[in-house]
Amino acid sequence: MPNPTAAILIIGDEILTGRTREGNAHFLAGELARAGIDLRQIRVIGDDHATITAAVRELAGGHDQLFTSGGIGPTHDDITADAVAAAFGRAIDVREDARAILAAHYAARGVEFTPARMRMARIPEGAALIDNPVSGAPGFSVENCHVMAGVPNIFQAMVAGLLPRLTGGAPLESRTWQLMVAEAAIADQLGALASAHPEVSMGSYPFVTEGQYGTNLVARATDPAALNAAFAALQAAFPEGK
Amino acid sequence: MPNPTAAILIIGDEILTGRTREGNAHFLAGELARAGIDLRQIRVIGDDHATITAAVRELAGGHDQLFTSGGIGPTHDDITADAVAAAFGRAIDVREDARAILAAHYAARGVEFTPARMRMARIPEGAALIDNPVSGAPGFSVENCHVMAGVPNIFQAMVAGLLPRLTGGAPLESRTWQLMVAEAAIADQLGALASAHPEVSMGSYPFVTEGQYGTNLVARATDPAALNAAFAALQAAFPEGK
Numbered sequence: 001m002p003n004p005t006a007a008i009l010i011i012g013d014e015i016l017t018g019r020t021r022e023g024n025a026h027f028l029a030g031e032l033a034r035a036g037i038d039l040r041q042i043r044v045i046g047d048d049h050a051t052i053t054a055a056v057r058e059l060a061g062g063h064d065q066l067f068t069s070g071g072i073g074p075t076h077d078d079i080t081a082d083a084v085a086a087a088f089g090r091a092i093d094v095r096e097d098a099r100a101i102l103a104a105h106y107a108a109r110g111v112e113f114t115p116a117r118m119r120m121a122r123i124p125e126g127a128a129l130i131d132n133p134v135s136g137a138p139g140f141s142v143e144n145c146h147v148m149a150g151v152p153n154i155f156q157a158m159v160a161g162l163l164p165r166l167t168g169g170a171p172l173e174s175r176t177w178q179l180m181v182a183e184a185a186i187a188d189q190l191g192a193l194a195s196a197h198p199e200v201s202m203g204s205y206p207f208v209t210e211g212q213y214g215t216n217l218v219a220r221a222t223d224p225a226a227l228n229a230a231f232a233a234l235q236a237a238f239p240e241g242k
Numbered sequence: 243m244p245n246p247t248a249a250i251l252i253i254g255d256e257i258l259t260g261r262t263r264e265g266n267a268h269f270l271a272g273e274l275a276r277a278g279i280d281l282r283q284i285r286v287i288g289d290d291h292a293t294i295t296a297a298v299r300e301l302a303g304g305h306d307q308l309f310t311s312g313g314i315g316p317t318h319d320d321i322t323a324d325a326v327a328a329a330f331g332r333a334i335d336v337r338e339d340a341r342a343i344l345a346a347h348y349a350a351r352g353v354e355f356t357p358a359r360m361r362m363a364r365i366p367e368g369a370a371l372i373d374n375p376v377s378g379a380p381g382f383s384v385e386n387c388h389v390m391a392g393v394p395n396i397f398q399a400m401v402a403g404l405l406p407r408l409t410g411g412a413p414l415e416s417r418t419w420q421l422m423v424a425e426a427a428i429a430d431q432l433g434a435l436a437s438a439h440p441e442v443s444m445g446s447y448p449f450v451t452e453g454q455y456g457t458n459l460v461a462r463a464t465d466p467a468a469l470n471a472a473f474a475a476l477q478a479a480f481p482e483g484k
Binding site: 012013014015016017018019020021022023025026027029030031032033039040041042043044045046047051073074075076077111114115116117119120151153172174182183184185187188190191194195201202203204205206207208218220 | 254255256257258259260261262263264265267268269271272273274275281282283284285286287288289293315316317318319353356357358359361362393395414416424425426427428429430432433436437443444445446447448449450460462
């Protein structure tokens with residue numbers, strides 16, 4: 001059976017304007033590879049209701065899982081929850097279970113539970129909550145769409161709670177063979193090896209270090225035996241590597 | 243006149259598998275904001291011909307400019323040039339001007355001009371070349387689609403050559419006001435300010451430093467007078483900020 005597929009949707013004007021360098025997609029990409037979930041697309045869009053709704057419909061419809069990051073805080077620009085509810089045709093309102101979690105979180109810290117904070121208890125009808133051990137306010141899953149915070153340590157904590165609940169596949173394993181030659185010098189041989197091992201994805205990534213050209217050859221596969229065979233062939237073809 | 247719009251398409255399996263943390267989109271996002279080009283979407287996809295072709299058609303059709311990064315090197319997994327040619331229905335082959343650039347680059351360095359390197363002279367019919375002062379192999383523009391390398395220093399050099407040729411708009415300016423309070427504490431006041439200044443985008447970005455909650459309030463606009471008025475209102479509403 002092929003591995004399940006996924007997309008990541010990052011929501012936030014601050015990324016599109018160059019203010020913030022996004023890191024949640026990179027973090028989750030690594031986690032998904034280890035979980036055997038095949039990430040097909042990452043998309044970054046702004047804080048716009050219609051844009052979010054359209055992207056959620058398209059990406060949730062085209063993949064087994066969709067993960068979103070950003071826009072679920074207490075301020076006026078946090079519109080992800082409402083847009084996701086609209087995408088799935090669900091009602092959204094303050095929900096008692098989420099309200100209780102927030103109330104307990106703030107009570108334990110002596111923090112006032114204001115109307116702005118109550119906004120974070122707005123959860124689409126029928127959604128399952130995603131635990132937020134950092135700051136209380138939960139994420140949620142509607143069907144195959146998992147809505148999480150943009151703040152990196154909260155996002156990572158939510159992913160840690162969510163991923164074990166999802167059905168994964170065979171982890172994507174990768175091995176790297178580094179050569180101190182320009183990639184053009186090995187392109188033909190590498191292309192032949194890639195053709196001979198169609199079940200293994202072979203990538204070639206050039207770099208320059210101290211004025212020297214180098215190339216990292218990366219073999220990736222979900223089948224460890226196929227990966228090992230292809231990697232042995234790589235090593236034999238380019239014995240000068242390491 | 244509204245600013246022109248843009249999308250960025252990043253091409254490479256190494257990003258979707260979590261091997262590489264992408265940085266070209268963040269770099270270009272900042273450059274586009276300064277050039278007055280309104281970045282609407284960043285998309286990351288894998289090295290797959292049909293996926294690239296479909297994404298190029300959709301994003302070039304939906305935006306004034308499309309910038310791509312990755313997949314134009316000499317190896318078998320470098321398929322961007324062919325996919326972009328297909329997206330625009332153009333023929334692609336080794337082109338004499340690109341071949342001459344590469345021949346001169348390698349001759350000056352005493353490097354052999356191999357068939358693999360010749361692959362980098364494959365340019366879609368009618369495309370304009372984008373200069374690569376780092377490693378010779380040019381990028382190219384087909385209609386509104388600008389195809390550049392994935393290696394960061396080459397990508398940045400290509401952007402530096404390309405951007406002055408494009409029609410920009412009013413630069414997006416931004417000002418930040420930092421408060422050492424949780425964002426929920428100022429959400430209502432901020433929402434009212436955002437409503438009162440509809441021509442200015444106001445974002446709220448929480449952080450934690452040394453156990454203290456803080457919030458960066460960011461006002462963005464292309465009209466400096468509107469930005470200054472909104473920022474003065476922010477400062478007056480939250481005099482404890484800096």
